[in-house]
Amino acid sequence: xxxxxxxxxxxxxxxxxxxxxxxxxxxxxxxxxxxxxxxxxxxxxxxxxxxxxxxxxxxxxxxxxxxxxxxxxxxxxxxxxxxxxxxxxxxxxxxxxxxxxxxxxxxxxxxxxxxxxxxxxxxxxxxxxxxxxxxxxxxxxxxxxxxxxxxxxxxxxxxxxxxxxxxxxxxxxxxxxxxxxxxxxxxxxxxxxxxxxxxxxxxxxxxxxxxxxxxxxxxxxxxxxxxxxxxxxxxxxxxxxxxxxxxxxxxxxxxxxxxxxxxxxxxxxxxxxxxxxxxxxxxxxxxxxxxxxxxxxxxxx
Amino acid sequence: xxxxxxxxxxxxxxxxxxxxxxxxxxxxxxxxxxxxxxxxxxxxxxxxxxxxxxxxxxxxxxxxxxxxxxxxxxxxxxxxxxxxxxxxxxxxxxxxxxxxxxxxxxxxxxxxxxxxxxxxxxxxxxxxxxxxxxxxxxxxxxxxxxxxxxxxxxxxxxxxxxxxxxxxxxxxxxxxxxxxxxxxxxxxxxxxxxxxxxxxxxxxxxxxxxxxxxxxxxxxxxxxxxxxxxxxxxxxxxxxxxxxxxxxxxxxxxxxxxxxxxxxxxxxxxxxxxxxxxxxxxxxxxxxxxxxxxxxxxxxxxxxxxxxxxxxxxxxxxxxxxxxxxxxxxxxxxxxxxxxxxxxxxxxxxxxxxxxxxxxxxxxxxxxxxxxxxxxxxxxxxxxxxxxxxxxxxxxxxxxxxxxxxxxxxxxxxxxxxxxxxxxxxxxxxxxxxxxxxxxxxxxxxxxxxxxxxxxxxxxxxxxxxxxxxxxxxxxxxxxxxxxxxxxxxxxxxxxxxxxxxxxxxxxxxxxxxxxxxxxxxxxxxxxxxxxxxxxxxxxxxxxxxxxxxxxxxxxxxxxxxxxxxxxxxxxxxxxxxxxxxxxxxxxxxxxxxxxx
Numbered sequence: 025x026x027x028x029x030x031x032x033x034x035x036x037x038x039x040x041x042x043x044x045x046x047x048x049x050x051x052x053x054x055x056x057x058x059x060x061x062x063x064x065x066x067x068x069x070x071x072x073x074x075x076x077x078x079x080x081x082x083x084x085x086x087x088x089x090x091x092x093x094x095x096x097x098x099x100x101x102x103x104x105x106x107x108x109x110x111x112x113x114x115x116x117x118x119x120x121x122x123x124x125x126x127x128x129x130x131x132x133x134x135x136x137x138x139x140x141x142x143x144x145x146x147x148x149x150x151x152x153x154x155x156x157x158x159x160x161x162x163x164x165x166x167x168x169x170x171x172x173x174x175x176x177x178x179x180x181x182x183x184x185x186x187x188x189x190x191x192x193x194x195x196x197x198x199x200x201x202x203x204x205x206x207x208x209x210x211x212x213x214x215x216x217x218x219x220x221x222x223x224x225x226x227x228x229x230x231x232x233x234x235x236x237x238x239x240x241x242x243x244x245x246x247x248x249x250x251x252x253x254x255x256x257x258x259x260x261x262x263x264x265x266x267x268x269x270x271x272x273x274x275x276x277x278x279x280x281x282x283x284x285x286x287x288x289x290x291x292x293x294x295x296x297x298x299x300x301x302x303x304x305x306x307x308x309x310x311x312x313x314x315x316x317x318x319x320x321x322x323x324x325x
Numbered sequence: 326x327x328x329x330x331x332x333x334x335x336x337x338x339x340x341x342x343x344x345x346x347x348x349x350x351x352x353x354x355x356x357x358x359x360x361x362x363x364x365x366x367x368x369x370x371x372x373x374x375x376x377x378x379x380x381x382x383x384x385x386x387x388x389x390x391x392x393x394x395x396x397x398x399x400x401x402x403x404x405x406x407x408x409x410x411x412x413x414x415x416x417x418x419x420x421x422x423x424x425x426x427x428x429x430x431x432x433x434x435x436x437x438x439x440x441x442x443x444x445x446x447x448x449x450x451x452x453x454x455x456x457x458x459x460x461x462x463x464x465x466x467x468x469x470x471x472x473x474x475x476x477x478x479x480x481x482x483x484x485x486x487x488x489x490x491x492x493x494x495x496x497x498x499x500x501x502x503x504x505x506x507x508x509x510x511x512x513x514x515x516x517x518x519x520x521x522x523x524x525x526x527x528x529x530x531x532x533x534x535x536x537x538x539x540x541x542x543x544x545x546x547x548x549x550x551x552x553x554x555x556x557x558x559x560x561x562x563x564x565x566x567x568x569x570x571x572x573x574x575x576x577x578x579x580x581x582x583x584x585x586x587x588x589x590x591x592x593x594x595x596x597x598x599x600x601x602x603x604x605x606x607x608x609x610x611x612x613x614x615x616x617x618x619x620x621x622x623x624x625x626x627x628x629x630x631x632x633x634x635x636x637x638x639x640x641x642x643x644x645x646x647x648x649x650x651x652x653x654x655x656x657x658x659x660x661x662x663x664x665x666x667x668x669x670x671x672x673x674x675x676x677x678x679x680x681x682x683x684x685x686x687x688x689x690x691x692x693x694x695x696x697x698x699x700x701x702x703x704x705x706x707x708x709x710x711x712x713x714x715x716x717x718x719x720x721x722x723x724x725x726x727x728x729x730x731x732x733x734x735x736x737x738x739x740x741x742x743x744x745x746x747x748x749x750x751x752x753x754x755x756x757x758x759x760x761x762x763x764x765x766x767x768x769x770x771x772x773x774x775x776x777x778x779x780x781x782x783x784x785x786x787x788x789x790x791x792x793x794x795x796x797x798x799x800x801x802x803x804x805x806x807x808x809x810x811x812x813x814x815x816x817x818x819x820x821x822x823x824x825x826x827x828x829x830x831x832x833x834x835x836x837x838x839x840x841x842x843x844x845x846x847x848x849x850x851x852x853x854x855x856x857x858x859x860x861x862x863x864x865x866x867x868x869x870x871x872x873x874x875x876x877x878x879x880x881x882x883x884x885x886x887x888x889x890x891x892x893x894x895x896x897x898x899x900x901x902x903x904x905x906x907x908x909x910x911x912x913x914x915x916x917x918x919x920x921x922x
Contacts (some may be wrong), residue, residue: 066901073891
C-alpha cells in the first residue's frame with residue numbers, strides 16, 4: 025500500500041499549479057479574515073515597549089493586555105472567522121467539483137483550466153448537498169464520540185500527570201479517528217458525484233455507500249499514512265519557529281517563523297491533494313462512471 | 326471507659342498551648358456514626374466574663390446545608406443543585422444545653438445558623454455545655470461526605486463572639502462565607518471507625534481503641550479559631566519534618582505522583598512566610614486531598630483540603646499556586662484571624678499577593694504557571710485579566726454578602742485585591758516587609774479590620790501613599806498612567822530637543838517615576854508629581870530619545886493599561902506582525918479542517 029501511496033506523489037506534483045492556487049485561496053481568505061484584527065492589534069502594539077516580549081514568546085501578558093484594552097478585538101476576530109469560514113466552505117464546494125474531477129478521472133499533467141472550472145460549476149450543486157448532509161452527521165458523531173470517550177475514560181478517571189496526558193491523547197485520537205471515518209464517507213460521495221454527475225443525489229449516495237462499506241478501512245489507513253508525514257512536518261515547523269524566534273528575536277526570526285508557518289499551511293494543502301489522488305485512484309478502480317475508457321465501452325457494445 | 330479518660334486528662338494537663346494560657350479552652354467530645362452519617366457529642370467552654378451577661382450565643386454552621394433556600398446555598402448554584410438532587414441535606418440540632426451544670430435546654434432558640442440561650446440571670450464566666458447531633462450533608466463543600474470520605478469543618482457548635490459592648494457577634498453565613506470565630510485552646514476527643522485514617526488540624530496526641538471497631542483519638546492544640554478533620558479509609562499519610570514542623574500529606578494511592586510538588590510548595594511557603602512574619606508555631610501542618618466538587622482548596626487552621634487533581638495532566642503550576650495560597654492562609658486567616666465575612670480582602674487579597682510573591686521566587690518572571698513551546702502564562706496575567714472582568718463599582722472592602730455574583734467576588738477580592746495589596750506594598754518600598762511583620766505581630770490571634778490594617782500602614786508610609794491606599798480600598802479607584810507623543814527635533818549635530826507627554830487618568834495623585842532611554846545607550850530617571858492630568862516634558866540632550874517608560878518598576882500594579890506605559894521613538898511593527906502571523910496560521914488551519922484543503 026505504501027508504494028501505491030508514494031506513486032501518487034508524482035501525480036500531486038503534476039498538479040502544482042492547482043496546489044499553489046488552492047493554498048493561495050486559503051491564504052488570501054485567512055488574510056482577509058484577520059486583516060481588521062491585525063490592523064487594530066498592530067496600532068495598539070506598535071508604539072509600546074511592553075509588547076516587545078511578543079517577538080520572542082507567545083507572552084500572554086501582552087495578549088491579555090491587548091484584549092483588555094480592545095474589548096471588541098476578539099469578538100471581531102471570531103465574527104470574521106465565522107463569516108469567513110462560511111464563505112470559504114461555499115467556495116470549496118465550488119472548487120471540489122474540479123478537484124474531485126481531476127483526482128477521480130486521473131487526468132494529471134497539464135491542467136485544462138477551462139475544463140476544471142466547468143467541472144467546478146457542474147459539481148457545485150452536488151457538493152453543496154453533500155456538505156449540507158454531512159454537517160448534522162458530523163455534529164451527531166462528534167457528540168457521540170465525546171460520550172463514547174467519556175465512558176471509556178471513566179475507568180481511567182484517577183490518572184494523574186503523564187498517564188493522564190497519554191489518556192487525553194488516546195481520547196483525542198479516538199475522536200479524530202471517528203470523525204475521520206465519517207469524513208471519508210463525504211469524500212466517497214464527492215468522488216461518486218464526480219464520476220456520476222448525471223445521477224440524482226440519492227443514486228450518488230448509494231454508490232458512495234457501496235464503495236465506502238468495504239473500503240473505508242483501507243481509505244482511513246491511506247489518510248493516516250498521508251497525514252502522519254504532515255504531522256511530523258507540523259511538529260518540525262513549530263519547533264523551527266520556536267528556535268527561529270528564540271535565536272533571533274527580531275525581523276529575521278519573525279519572518280522565518282512566518283515562512284515556516286506558510287510552508288506548513290502549503291504542505292497541508294498538498295497532503296489533502298495527495299490523499300485525494302490515492303482515493304481517486306481507488307475509487308476509479310471500482311467505479312469508473314463517466315471515466316470508463318472508451319475502448320472498453322466499445323467492447324461492451 | 327474511665328481508663329482512657331484518665332489518659333486524656335494526663336495529656337490535657339501535660340499539654341502546653343503554643344502561646345501559654347491566654348486563651349480559653351474549648352473541649353469537644355464527639356463520635357462519628359458512618360452508617361447514618363451523623364456526629365453526636367458535646368462541646369464545652371467557658372463563657373466570657375462580662376457584667377450582666379444573661380445570654381449566650383453560638384453558631385450552628387451545618388444549617389447552611391439544611392435546605393435549598395438558605396442564604397448560603399441560595400446563590401451557590403452548583404452545590405445547591407447537587408444537594409437538591411441527592412436530598413442528603415445537612416443540619417445540626419442542640420439536644421440539650423447546660424450552663425454551669427443547670428439544664429437550660431428549654432431556653433435554646435435556633436434560627437438558621439444562629440443559636441441563642443437566654444438564661445434570664447447572669448451567666449458571666451459560666452461553663453456552657455452543648456450536646457449536639459450533626460447530619461453530615463452528602464457532597465457539601467467544607468462539611469461533607471462523599472463515598473465514605475469525610476471533610477469536617479464547622480462540625481461542632483462554635484461559640485459566637487462577644488463584642489466590647491456586651492452584645493454578641495454571631496456571623497451571618499451567606500454564599501462564599503467562611504467560618505469566623507475567636508481563638509481557643511482545643512481539646513478534642515473524636516471517635517470514629519477504626520479503619521479510618523484521620524487528617525486533622527493537629528497531629529493526635531494519642532489514639533485508643535475503645536471498642537473492637539472504634540478508635541478514639543485525642544488532640545490538643547491552640548490557640549486556633551477552628552478545628553477541622555478529614556477522614557478516609559483510603560488515606561495514606563506521607564510526612565516529613567521541615568523547619569521544626571511535621572508536614573503531613575494525606576493522599577489516596579492514585580494521588581501519590583503529586584506528592585513531591587505539594588511538599589516542595591509547602592516547604593517553600595513555610596520558609597518564606599516564616600521569614601516574612603514569624604515561623605509557623607504549631608507542631609504539624611496537614612494537607613489532605615478530597616473530592617470537594619470544585620477545583621481549589623479549603624484553608625483551615627492546621628489542615629488544608631486540596632481538591633483532588635485526578636484526571637489532570639499537571640502541565641501547569643496551578644497545584645503549586647493552590648498549595649502556596651492555602652498555606653499562606655495559615656498566617657493570614659489562621660493566625661491573623663481577620664473576619665472572612667466582613668472583610669474578606671484582609672485574608673484573600675493579602676494571601677493572593679503573597680502567593681504571587683512566592684510563585685515568583687519559585688518560577689521566576691511574574692509567577693509562571695505555564696511555559697510550554699513559547700507560550701507563557703503567569704499568575705500575574707491571570708490576575709490582571711480576571712480583575713478586569715468584574716463590575717468595577719464594587720469596593721475591595723465590601724463584605725462577602727456585598728457581592729451579587731461569584732465572579733464579582735473573585736474578581737474584586739482575589740484578583741483586584743491582589744493588585745491593590747501589591748501596590749500598597751510597593752508604595753512602602755523597603756519598609757514593606759517591616760510593615761507586614763508589624764501587622765502580623767500586632768494582630769496575631771486577633772480579628773483585625775480594615776481600619777486596623779490602615780493604622781499600621783500609616784506608621785510605615787508617607788501621607789500620599791496612605792491616602793492612595795485608603796482610596797484604593799474604600800473607593801472604586803481607577804488609575805492609568807500613560808506616556809505618548811514622543812518627539813525628537815534635531816537642532817544641531819550635538820543638540821536634540823525632545824518632548825513627550827505624561828498622562829494620568831484616575832484618582833491617585835502619588836508621584837510616579839519615569840525613565841528615559843536615549844539612542845546613545847544612556848538613560849535618565851525622573852519623578853512626576855501630577856498636578857494636572859497631562860504634562861509635556863521637554864528635554865535637550867546630545868542624543869535623541871529612543872523610548873520613555875512611565876512607572877518602569879510597575880509600582881502601581883493596579884494600572885489599568887500597561888500598553889500605554891511606554892512609548893518608542895519609531896513604530897515597531899514586529900510584535901503586531903508576529904501576533905497576526907500566528908493568528909493567520911491558526912485561521913488557515915481552521916479553514917483547512919473546515920474546507921478540507
